[in-house]
Amino acid sequence: MPDASAINGELQRRLKADGLASVDAVTAARWLDQAGLLHDSVQRPGKPLRDLLRAGRILGQRQESNRWWFVDRVQAGPPAARAAQPPAVPTPISPPTRVRPVAESGEAWYEKLRLEYRPERLKVLLVAESPPDPGNGPRRFFYAPDLSQHDNLYRGVAEALYGAEPGFNVDSKVQVLRRIQADGFWLIDASEQPVNHLSSAEKTRSIRASIPRLVDRCVALAPERGVILCKRVLFDLAATALRAAKVAVLHDTSIPFPLGNHRAQFVADFRRALKHPQRLDPSASESRL
DNA sequence: ACACCAACGTAAAGTTCGAA
DNA sequence: TTCGAACTTTACGTTGGTGT
Known part of the structure; x- marks a missing residue:
């Protein structure tokens, strides 16, 4: 025995x-x-x-x-x-006791930028995979003020939200980020540590391990309309858990990461998600953002 | 112990963009 | 025009969970 x-x-x-x-x-x-x-x-x-x-x-x-x-x-x-x-x-494990083994300095940089753009009233929470690991190059991030060629997620979100407007300029990143903030959108990462340098198997394991904490954070943040999962694997791994926790996921199928040829699909799916009828509070106003 | 099935992991292929 | 980077998608063999 x-x-x-x-x-x-x-x-x-x-x-x-x-x-x-x-x-x-x-x-x-x-x-x-x-x-x-x-x-x-x-x-x-x-x-x-x-x-x-x-x-x-x-x-x-x-x-x-x-x-x-x-x-x-x-x-x-x-x-x-x-x-x-x-x-x-x-x-x-409750969030305060969770082990966070990697250096805080990089994480603090991401968190500081993220908090700068936290909307007063959170309407839609966007969930990305993780902050990017820049390797030996300069740090990159959705909320970094500099627009790099690798800002695929920023470009995708900006295009989805405002790209239909004549004269919209995606290159004015800080202004666009402020507008995203004012419109009630905020982006968090499923994994607070970069995973893009990991193998696909390790990446999946890392994301999967982060799901319970992600669900806790989404519940705590309580976005008015719900969340959009900005990568296929995130939807596959997290959507069910989020819905079980009564968090509204604004799309019923996975949305591809907005890279290259997949950006158009991302934009279309993202816009469709914004029209999703699901609401956390059925009595909420019908007005769109 | 075995069979079955669903899910996983991995490699290869495909796509686009920017640099040379 | 070509090449490499970055990433997703797909196919297929492998693995894990369950019921008997």
């Missing part, structure tokens, strides 16, 4: 040591095998741990809608006592 207390202790210890908010069942099973606490199955990796998960014996266990199991890091407390709690109840 596996020692559930020792297993829970080891999983929480590894999550804390690695600065992770959650871990998938297969990785967790590998940890336990390495620690000599639960021998993993070679043919069916993760199987022994999944049996414990199905029995509801793992602290912080969670099963996604796609049936995949995860173990979340939980707040400090006696593991043995908490392991006996009812199974399959998500135990998310």
Whole structure:
């Protein structure tokens, strides 16, 4: 009989040591095998741990809608006592205690710019993937005052909102950002750390891990009309969770990132989303922005 | 232990834009 | 005109979860 207390202790210890908010069942099973606490199955990796998960014996266990199991890091407390709690109840970490392992300086730069353009009255919350990792080049960002050739998201949003107006100049970035702010739009990122330098698999894992916190933030920000997810993978990973949390997602299909030939599609989908009938407050005014 | 199915991960292809 | 960068889409093999 596996020692559930020792297993829970080891999983929480590894999550804390690695600065992770959650871990998938297969990785967790590998940890336990390495620690000599639960021998993993070679043919069916993760199987022994999944049996414990199905029995509801793992602290912080969670099963996604796609049936995949995860173990979340939980707040400090006696593991043995908490392991006996009812199974399959998500135990998310509250935002103030979440581990943020990467240097704050870059993040603070993004956050400062973002806050400069936070609208007084938030109508539509735009969600992007993450701030871009500039590599060795200058930092880039949706809310950065300089317009670079890589400002695809800014160009897409500006085009969608104001591109139909004669004489609209997308190059006046600061003025356009102020107008976006005045019109009640604000952009946040699903992942607060850049993920564009990661492999597609790592990127997906990173975004998926950020979804619970993204949902919390969207609920807290409570945009009047709802959110628009500005990339296909974001819609695929977050739309269901957002709707489950009673956050209105203003489009029913994924919207492509506004890059190159996909910008026209983004603009069309974005404009359609703004006409979406879904509302958080059915009594809200019918007037458009 | 096995079969089945859905979801995932990865590589390759496709598209556009800007620079040379 | 060509090439490379940046990114999405697609196809297909692999993997994970479940029921028996």
